[in-house]
Amino acid sequence: MNRTKVTVLALLLVLPSLSFGQDAESAPPPQTVISSDRLEMETVGEKAFFLFSDNVKLTGNNLIVTCDRLEVHSNRTGDPDANFGKLGSIQQIIALGNVSISQEGRTARAGRVEVIPAEDKIVLTENPIVTDAQGTVSGERMFFYRGDRRAVVESGPGGPARVVLPAIPDLGFDNNAQEPEPDPQTVPADESSAGSDPENTTDPS
Numbered sequence: 147m148n149r150t151k152v153t154v155l156a157l158l159l160v161l162p163s164l165s166f167g168q169d170a171e172s173a174p175p176p177q178t179v180i181s182s183d184r185l186e187m188e189t190v191g192e193k194a195f196f197l198f199s200d201n202v203k204l205t206g207n208n209l210i211v212t213c214d215r216l217e218v219h220s221n222r223t224g225d226p227d228a229n230f231g232k233l234g235s236i237q238q239i240i241a242l243g244n245v246s247i248s249q250e251g252r253t254a255r256a257g258r259v260e261v262i263p264a265e266d267k268i269v270l271t272e273n274p275i276v277t278d279a280q281g282t283v284s285g286e287r288m289f290f291y292r293g294d295r296r297a298v299v300e301s302g303p304g305g306p307a308r309v310v311l312p313a314i315p316d317l318g319f320d321n322n323a324q325e326p327e328p329d330p331q332t333v334p335a336d337e338s339s340a341g342s343d344p345e346n347t348t349d350p351s
Contacts, residue, residue: 181202181203182198182200184198193221195217198215198216199216209247209248211245213244217238236263237264239261242257245259254270254274254275254277256288257272258270266291270290271287274287283307284308285300285306287300288300
């Protein structure tokens with residue numbers, strides 16, 4: 147089966163946000179290319195819908211996304227009676243099934259990933275896990291807010307939100323060691339002289 151390859155220029159407006167913290171003022175990103183075994187396109191009035199399925203792969207700016215299905219919901223400009231017209235702003239992108247997002251130094255896996263450009267938000271659900279050099283984060287749902295570089299991880303019936311960090315260096319404490327005897331030279335003067343205090347002695351006569 148011939149693979150369908152589509153370069154969607156309008157996706158450049160949103161897909162770089164999948165890089166989890168990329169600087170919005172950096173150089174313009176390269177084109178975003180989506181390839182799949184099957185592509186369905188539909189336009190209704192001012193709306194356009196793309197469904198990529200089977201061996202879906204998205205390659206963008208320092209970014210590779212693979213999944214079973216990818217939905218792109220977009221506005222459409224130009225003649226509303228034309229077959230496709232021109233793509234306008236992206237309203238929503240949904241990646242479904244075995245979603246894997248790879249970026250230099252970071253990977254994310256989930257059953258469902260939703261990108262909402264108007265809110266600068268990415269939502270990961272269905273057992274999401276994000277891993278980088280600093281550790282691993284998992285939870286019921288994850289929200290990434292690109293505009294303010296903020297992330298929220300929610301717990302659920304499957305368990306609490308969980309963060310796994312690198313091992314803490316050995317600080318030299320031995321739990322089995324006995325507490326050392328006090329050094330007589332470090333005993334306070336009032337305690338060491340208590341036995342020779344005249345007020346505490348008894349006249350033998």
